[in-house]
Amino acid sequence: MEKFDINILGCGSATPNPRHYTSSQVVDIRGKLFMIDCGEGTQIQMRHQRMAFARLNHILISHLHGDHCFGLLGIISSFGLLGRTAPLYVHAPSELWTILKPELDFYCRELEFEVVFQGFDPNVVHTIYEDRSLTIDTIPLRHRIPCAGFLLREKPVADHLDRQMADFYGVPTWDFARIKAGGDFTMPDGTIIPHSRLTKPAGPVRSYAYCCDTAWNPGMVEQINGVNLLYHDCTYSSEHSDRAELHYHSTAAQAARIASQANVGMLMLGHFSARYYDEEILKNEAGAIFPNTILAKEGLHVPVV
Amino acid sequence: MEKFDINILGCGSATPNPRHYTSSQVVDIRGKLFMIDCGEGTQIQMRHQRMAFARLNHILISHLHGDHCFGLLGIISSFGLLGRTAPLYVHAPSELWTILKPELDFYCRELEFEVVFQGFDPNVVHTIYEDRSLTIDTIPLRHRIPCAGFLLREKPVADHLDRQMADFYGVPTWDFARIKAGGDFTMPDGTIIPHSRLTKPAGPVRSYAYCCDTAWNPGMVEQINGVNLLYHDCTYSSEHSDRAELHYHSTAAQAARIASQANVGMLMLGHFSARYYDEEILKNEAGAIFPNTILAKEGLHVPVV
Numbered sequence: 001m002e003k004f005d006i007n008i009l010g011c012g013s014a015t016p017n018p019r020h021y022t023s024s025q026v027v028d029i030r031g032k033l034f035m036i037d038c039g040e041g042t043q044i045q046m047r048h049q050r051m052a053f054a055r056l057n058h059i060l061i062s063h064l065h066g067d068h069c070f071g072l073l074g075i076i077s078s079f080g081l082l083g084r085t086a087p088l089y090v091h092a093p094s095e096l097w098t099i100l101k102p103e104l105d106f107y108c109r110e111l112e113f114e115v116v117f118q119g120f121d122p123n124v125v126h127t128i129y130e131d132r133s134l135t136i137d138t139i140p141l142r143h144r145i146p147c148a149g150f151l152l153r154e155k156p157v158a159d160h161l162d163r164q165m166a167d168f169y170g171v172p173t174w175d176f177a178r179i180k181a182g183g184d185f186t187m188p189d190g191t192i193i194p195h196s197r198l199t200k201p202a203g204p205v206r207s208y209a210y211c212c213d214t215a216w217n218p219g220m221v222e223q224i225n226g227v228n229l230l231y232h233d234c235t236y237s238s239e240h241s242d243r244a245e246l247h248y249h250s251t252a253a254q255a256a257r258i259a260s261q262a263n264v265g266m267l268m269l270g271h272f273s274a275r276y277y278d279e280e281i282l283k284n285e286a287g288a289i290f291p292n293t294i295l296a297k298e299g300l301h302v303p304v305v
Numbered sequence: 306m307e308k309f310d311i312n313i314l315g316c317g318s319a320t321p322n323p324r325h326y327t328s329s330q331v332v333d334i335r336g337k338l339f340m341i342d343c344g345e346g347t348q349i350q351m352r353h354q355r356m357a358f359a360r361l362n363h364i365l366i367s368h369l370h371g372d373h374c375f376g377l378l379g380i381i382s383s384f385g386l387l388g389r390t391a392p393l394y395v396h397a398p399s400e401l402w403t404i405l406k407p408e409l410d411f412y413c414r415e416l417e418f419e420v421v422f423q424g425f426d427p428n429v430v431h432t433i434y435e436d437r438s439l440t441i442d443t444i445p446l447r448h449r450i451p452c453a454g455f456l457l458r459e460k461p462v463a464d465h466l467d468r469q470m471a472d473f474y475g476v477p478t479w480d481f482a483r484i485k486a487g488g489d490f491t492m493p494d495g496t497i498i499p500h501s502r503l504t505k506p507a508g509p510v511r512s513y514a515y516c517c518d519t520a521w522n523p524g525m526v527e528q529i530n531g532v533n534l535l536y537h538d539c540t541y542s543s544e545h546s547d548r549a550e551l552h553y554h555s556t557a558a559q560a561a562r563i564a565s566q567a568n569v570g571m572l573m574l575g576h577f578s579a580r581y582y583d584e585e586i587l588k589n590e591a592g593a594i595f596p597n598t599i600l601a602k603e604g605l606h607v608p609v610v
Contacts, residue, residue, distance in 0.1 A: 014383075014386050015348070015382075015383040015386050015387065016346075016348060016349045016352060016379075016383075017352055018352050018353055021349070040345060040346060040348070040349070040376065040379040041321075041345060041346040041349050043320070043321060043345070044321045044326070044345070044346050044349075047321060047322055047323050048323055064411075064412070065412075066378070066379060066382045066412050066413075070378060070379045070382070070412075071345065073371070073375060074321075074345040074371060074375045077320075077371045077375070078319075078320040078321075081319050081320055082320065098411070099407060099408060099411040099412075102404060102407060103404060103408070106369075106403070106404040107369070107370075107371050107375075107404075108371075
């Protein structure tokens, strides 16, 4: 199966602390790296996890709180010092450019690569990225300031040709594409060889939703329905649901209810408040509602399956 | 002896790497913390070293390269989230305010403390801080952009009164200040008790010079003459002296020659290029010229004696 891994660089909230970096993760899809959020120290974490800077061409920023974007200037600057020439795409709420542009002009006048800023409005769904095998859509969330989640979804691929069977029935190479796309093959004697005998089914389409930071937000359930993996805001336990409400974050139970309503495959909890020394309390709270729940952790690699 | 310690938070150059954070250190003088430079991740390092954020009121920035100041916005933001109310003084080349002010306006609108920006011109000597026991002067350095070093020097203090001796000779308490300041005491019978019998000498005045980033800069030798500890740019070994010249940094040998010419007590090498996996080569090169040389390292605490 093609690679589709989530790598956690930071999963704490608000300020870095001795146990957690602030928000950042890298999605590795078939060797292409997509960074989601970029808190302070993200480039340090990438180094520690020995990730190839050269394979990172897209950085997605969910919203403009510092714990999600204070590492951006540093990583761009380092790319420049390390001799990068390939363009770097930054997908973020449009307002970011009003400060990032002057910062780049001030600190990074000598970059030999282009920072391509692609702003979006976090309040509506946009397809911000698309290639042959993947789409990335924004997910409107409910936070203190406009904030987007991201839905990364593989595109359906054609079935794989069973080359041995194709050769056995004498399918000419120029007809392969049509067979893979769903066609049957008619032999010279009129016998029809069905598509299913000539191909092996492609793997299922996989998807990942990153929904952080957000208050209780059932409005997104339809959009993320059936994703294989959901990363959800879990800043608090239910004991602190008043704080969750006040700061537009979620409790573990709320994250689990969203996971349950959206029929996701697995729930990963993140964006932990520093008040929980042992985050098992959050996992237990969510697990009682949605059993297939794990805790994010710096250094964790989770394949999307 | 009163505390006067240097704590290294980062001593790498250019970009963070798995072995080094970028430049930052905290000078602890009698419980007051002064931060010198603030590369990305500095607040993370402070947390790891369990330093009290509340005792930090002054941040000194040497120059406006990202590896010396990209952590500033994050630490200010975190101070805000942690409920700081005391003013924070930022002493930096004046130009910094043209970007820091818009950054604070963008990201930190709700701070409940004042960021007091005190700009200076790195090309001339300024006294940027003074209290009853300490002065901090800038040191003009030779770098690609205007860059200052910092000279932290204790003020001479009065001798300590030897209370037992003072009582023995019947010195009245109202006369203590005069005696401590250097006076003798005349007894009722006319006998003169010399100052030296009534007091114990104060400890020697100590001083610390931070000279990073700089090319070979003998112009500063007079200003830093006799400091107890010198932290000096040591980006390269002599093998790469052409690169040192090109980028306005120093070699280990140059750092040692400055230490020798300035008759400093001890030399600490820092701002290492990532190319040296084993920095002993730098220590050996400097040590051959100036034996009392040590390597900076994250987590190192060096008392100034």
